[in-house]
Amino acid sequence: MHVTEGDVELVVPEQPESGVGDAVFFNPVQEFNRDLTVAVLRAHEAAADRDRPSYLDANAATGARGVRAANAGYDATLCDHDPDAATLCRENLARNDLDAQVKERNANALMHEERFDVVDLDPFGTPVPFADAAFRSAADLVCVTATDTAPLCGAHRESGVRSYSALPQNTEYHAEMGLRVLLGALVRTAARYDVAATPVLSHVTNHYVRTYLSVSRRATDANAAIDELGHIHHCFSCLHRESETGLIAHPPDACPVCGESVATAGPVWLGRTHDTGFVDRVRKQVTGELGTASRAFDLLSTLDDELHLPTHYDQHRLCRRWSRSANAMDEFLGSLREAGYRASRAQYGGTTFKTDATVEAIEAATDGA
Ligand SMILES: C[S@@+](CC[C@H](N)C(=O)[O-])C[C@H]1O[C@@H](n2cnc3c(N)ncnc32)[C@H](O)[C@@H]1O
Numbered sequence: 446m447h448v449t450e451g452d453v454e455l456v457v458p459e460q461p462e463s464g465v466g467d468a469v470f471f472n473p474v475q476e477f478n479r480d481l482t483v484a485v486l487r488a489h490e491a492a493a494d495r496d497r498p499s500y501l502d503a504n505a506a507t508g509a510r511g512v513r514a515a516n517a518g519y520d521a522t523l524c525d526h527d528p529d530a531a532t533l534c535r536e537n538l539a540r541n542d543l544d545a546q547v548k549e550r551n552a553n554a555l556m557h558e559e560r561f562d563v564v565d566l567d568p569f570g571t572p573v574p575f576a577d578a579a580f581r582s583a584a585d586l587v588c589v590t591a592t593d594t595a596p597l598c599g600a601h602r603e604s605g606v607r608s609y610s611a612l613p614q615n616t617e618y619h620a621e622m623g624l625r626v627l628l629g630a631l632v633r634t635a636a637r638y639d640v641a642a643t644p645v646l647s648h649v650t651n652h653y654v655r656t657y658l659s660v661s662r663r664a665t666d667a668n669a670a671i672d673e674l675g676h677i678h679h680c681f682s683c684l685h686r687e688s689e690t691g692l693i694a695h696p697p698d699a700c701p702v703c704g705e706s707v708a709t710a711g712p713v714w715l716g717r718t719h720d721t722g723f724v725d726r727v728r729k730q731v732t733g734e735l736g737t738a739s740r741a742f743d744l745l746s747t748l749d750d751e752l753h754l755p756t757h758y759d760q761h762r763l764c765r766r767w768s769r770s771a772n773a774m775d776e777f778l779g780s781l782r783e784a785g786y787r788a789s790r791a792q793y794g795g796t797t798f799k800t801d802a803t804v805e806a807i808e809a810a811t812d813g814a
Pocket residue numbers: 469470471472475479503504505506507508509510524525526527530550551552553567568569
């Protein structure tokens with residue numbers, strides 16, 4: 446089957462309907478993820494002080510991502526331990542007249558041996574088995590896709606604890622919970638090597654989490670990153686939530702609003718999940734040949750405005766709870782601002798938002814909005 450993504454043409458195998466089989470893996474839904482990767486790489490290259498930075502597609506499969514990185518001018522290496530995948534990577538590079546290295550081997554071994562400016566992880570499920578080697582290998586940027594959203598978000602709690610050494614809670618902001626659990630684990634992994642990993646762009650889309658972390662090899666920066674880890678105390682009864690930095694959690698004995706018990710998630714990343722300057726630079730690199738350009742613009746614009754707070758709300762869920770009909774988002778957010786609170790849309794859905802108002806204050810400020 447022939448597929449065109451951006452300016453490259455790929456041959457990809459028909460995927461078995463069950464999703465289980467021997468075919469080299471290709472997911473057309475991830476075109477958005479790969480389009481944004483191209484824009485991020487262009488932004489990184491524009492800021493880098495060297496020609497043709499190196500890029501490792503550590504889990505290449507058909508080579509869809511690595512071929513596109515090579516096409517964007519990167520000195521690309523495509524790695525997969527599956528011999529059929531390595532063959533397909535070579536074919537897809539040749540088809541586009543691109544020069545890149547293909548390695549048929551275990552990505553962990555390769556990353557322990559070689560340094561790359563940018564390392565990209567996109568395995569099946571959790572990226573954790575590749576994270577140590579990625580932070581040892583990458584000079585500038587580590588890009589990570591995680592598709593195990595149920596463990597990350599707390600829906601499969603034990604599995605989340607095993608993979609991420611953190612306790613997730615299955616709250617109504619589950620997508621952000623998953624992102625923050627993942628970021629917490631990645632930041633702690635990097636810190637083991639005196640590396641500070643700082644998220645510069647993150648999104649949760651179509652049941653996967655994608656994040657880009659810039660790398661600094663200074664122990665003091667790694668300490669500063671660790672300082673942004675902490676816990677979220679959540680009341681499932683009244684939806685009150687509060688966050689607390691530090692590796693030791695001190696949950697309140699009871700919810701300060703309704704007196705019910707609280708559940709604690711963590712350690713999670715409480716810091717910024719993106720850098721507005723970086724988001725802006727990426728937006729400038731989103732161009733018309735990217736098939737999902739308008740979606741990318743929408744996401745990046747939302748991120749540009751999104752408040753840096755650790756949890757979000759969903760207007761529809763709140764209104765159902767209050768037996769009220771929902772309002773246009775701009776009007777709803779306007780009421781919060783008029784009442785003196787900060788408020789922004791959030792990337793997690795059309796009716797999601799962030800605010801520094803408490804649940805009670807949101808209800809009061811938007812009543813009759
Ligand atoms: C989800 S697919 C990658 C999809 C691809 N990045 C894309 O954008 O289409 C995961 C790939 O990781 C490969 N993989 C799994 N474990 C690996 C390892 N230890 N070393 C290298 N590749 C591995 C699998 O063979 C599979 O092809």
